[in-house]
Amino acid sequence: MVTGQQAVWEKLTILYGSETGNCQDLAKIVAWTVTAKVRKASQSLAVQVMPCDDYPIEQLPEERLVLFICSTTGVGEEPQNMKRFWRLLLRRDLPSDSLSQLSFAVIGLGDSSYLKYNFVAKKLHKRLLNLGANSLLELALGDDQHDLGPYVKIDPWLQEFYSQFVLHSPEGNAEEDHLIEPSFSFDFLDDELNKSASSKNEESPSSTTKFDELTPYEATVVANDRVTAEQHFQDVRLLGLAIEEPFRYKLGDVCSVYPENSDQDVETFLAMFKDERLLGGDSSRRRFLMTVRQGCSSWIAKSSYYYHLLRHRNPCSVFELVKRYMDINSIPKRSFFHLFHRFSQNDLERDLLRRFALGTDLDELYEYVNRPKRSILEVMADFPHTTPHVPFHYLLDLIPAICARPYSVASTPATSAHQVDLLYAVVNYRTRLRKPRLGLCTNWLASRTTGDRVRIFLRPSNFALPADHADRPLVMVGAGTGVAPFRAFIHHRAQEGIPANWLFFGCRYQDQDYYLAEEWKQLAERTLLTVFEAFSRQNPDQSKVYVQNRLVEQRELVFRLLIQENGLLWVAGKSQQYPQLVREAIADILKHQMDGDDKQVDDLISRLELRKRIQFECW
Structure with missing residues (x-):
């Protein structure tokens, strides 16, 4: 850990790995706050913000200060926009002093009800140290299980982090005095140009062979x-x-x-503004040209769907912008309030929104936003002296892209x-x-x-059949819609005439939510599939039966398929307790059949997971 005299930094790079947007949101808040504080103190600091996979990792040894903010998804897996970065960082040929010039800090956002709580942040912190980097502060771990959310622990840590940049803290509130520059510029077209743009701006996604998050395919x-x-x-x-x-x-x-958002929600959103360009009805069909602002930091990642708008739907109408791109029905995160409160024309509204932004009353924020799952659209409707005064060119920084x-x-x-x-x-x-x-x-x-x-x-998914799957029995454990990937595997192996398929499927009622039952029946009649059902609510007078119970009932079969026949055992469904309960059932089976102790069994399961013989796909 770096200690002693405060360093003078010229640049801060903030890299995030975010699955649901929470880490991305926190990255924006930190970037905005640091920028405001150093400007208030008449200091200079370049701030760069982006997802880990957008960052050219070959430049990492040249960095002096990086803040990493990352979450953990599934069962201890890194977020999708961090996978390439993490894979390259784990290369075995990297020298142990390759990051000796780097000072870093890591924030993890996680949920302690999961088995591998904040696993990615912990792994990242350890790996950076192994590569010779210097830890600026202790690892910060936010827990979503806390009654008031993860920021209870993160906010005090951030105050210590901010103190690394401001040598002499000025009087007053820097956050109130500084308004970020918007990421994009907009020019509205006159009527003639608007008509011309309307006829020309139709994308042809089938004209390209490369389809990705910014160039999606239109399926029918x-x-x-x-x-x-x-x-x-x-x-x-x-x-x-x-x-x-x-x-x-x-x-x-x-x-x-x-x-896409519904037309009704779009009209409701547009009706809240005074700007005639944002009014609903025919005026919302007016188009604008969008460009990236030059000479200022962009707080919006290049992988954001707003860049699809920039590349493929530019010019775009106001109505289309809101309908196809703006996530007005999402639950507002902290960065929303960080920016929103600055446009208020009412002291009471501004004071409340500012408290939400700064986290001075986390209980009030939780009760207003998180507990009832209030949407951005509903929040903006609740503040009539603030919403009408939000300038059009700040909307994309204020509201995340879908x-x-x-x-x-x-x-x-x-x-x-x-x-x-x-x-x-x-x-x-x-x-x-x-x-x-x-x-x-x-x-x-x-x-x-x-x-x-x-x-x-x-x-692509890591949850895919190996090349030699035809030579192995496949045991699938799926609860609810977790059976989706197994349907693909079963149909594929059945088409190839592979009979060694066992499905443990869990739902509530045999006659209500046992979906795909007819497909399973037909395959079973052809001896291409064996199904063990678990109906948790079928008999209210009896104990609930789940897939893990069926696994234990079939312990001899499961042990034979997995251990003696070198099989695959894959699990899919919702996270929280489900993957851990299934893992415990597997451990009970191995312990019973092998007469081993807990450590031997746990080590065996870990080896099987490492070899991808046991896999979890949970969300």
């Missing part, structure tokens, strides 16, 4: 069938998307979907080369607010009908 809906009973509270659907060359997918791929939602592909190109199937549960629940909370993507997908277009892109 061919099926959207409910697979749970109508009377069941949970609407689960199997979506079929038709695709054409050159778009193709591989077995085990993850398909990410870009949803993120693509990932789904495991539930089909195989071996039997469905021109169609991608997705299994998804429609999110619809209630809080204390009158209006139900609706998952943006799942409800938008549920409203799609045959012929509608859906913007998608693919990425």
Whole structure:
């Protein structure tokens, strides 16, 4: 750890690995706050912010100060926008002093209810030290399980971090005095140019062979069938998307979907502003040209979907901007309040919003935003003396871009080369607010009908069958929609005539949410699949039965397939307690069959996980 006299830094690089946006949000707050403080103190500091995978890692040995902010996803895995960075950082040929010039600090955001709590931040901190880097401060770990959220521990740590930059703290509040410069500039077109742009600005995604998060493919809906009973509270659907060359997918791929806001929500949003360019109706069809501002830091990552707008839909109408790009239905994070309160024209509103921004009353913020799951749209409606005064050119810094939602592909190109199937549960629940909370993507997908277009892109998954899978038995443990990737594996292996497939499937009721049951029955009749069902609510007078219970019941079979026949055992479903309970069931099976102690069994499971013989895909 660096101690003693305070260093004078010329540059701060902030790199984040973020799966749900929390680390990205914190990175923006730190960047804005540091910039404000050094400017208030008449100091100079260049601040650079980006996801880990956007950063050219070969420059890391030349850096002097880097703040890493990262989360942990799945079962101890790094976020998607950190995978390449982490893979390169783990290279065995890196010298032990390769980062000796680097001072660093690490913030981890995690959830202590998970088995591998803040695992990525801990691994990163250790790896940087092993490469000779100097730790500026102790590792900071925020716990989402805390009653008031992760910032209870993060905020005091940040005050110590900020003190590394400001040599002489001036009087007054730096955050109040400094307003960041917007990331983009906008020029509205006159009527003639607007008409011309309307006719020319139609993207042709099929004209390229490269499809990614900024150049998605537009697939066509061919099926959207409910697979749970109508009377069941949970609407689960199997979506079929038709695709054409050159778009193709591989077995085990993850398909990410870009949803859209409803027209009603867009009109509600636009109606809150006084700027005539933001009014609803025909005026919102007016188009603008968008450019990246020069000479100032951009707080928006180059991988943000706003850059799709810049590259492919420019000029764009105000209505389209809000509908396709702005995540107005997301729950506002701290950076939203950091910027929002500065535009208020009312002392009471500004004071409350500022308290939210600075975290001076975390309990009040939690009760207002997090507990009821209040959306950005609803928050902005609650502050009528602030929202109308937000300048148009700050909207993209204020409101995050819509993120693509990932789904495991539930089909195989071996039997469905021109169609991608997705299994998804429609999110619809209630809080204390009158209006139900609706998952943006799942409800938008549920409203799609045959012929509608859906913007998608693919990425490979670590949860994919190995090259020699045909020679191995496959044991699959799936609860709920966790069965999606297993459907693809089962169909693929059945097409190749591989019979050694065992599925442990868990749901609530045999007659209500045992989706895909008919498919499993047909495959079982062909002796290509064996299914063990666990219906947790089927018999209310009896103990609940889960997939881990079925595993233990079939301990001799599971042990034979996994250990004696060199098989694969893969688990998919929601995180929290589920993966840990399944792992404990596996440990009980091995301990019982091998008569080993806890350490021997745990070491064996760890080796099997390292060899990808046991894998978890949990979210």
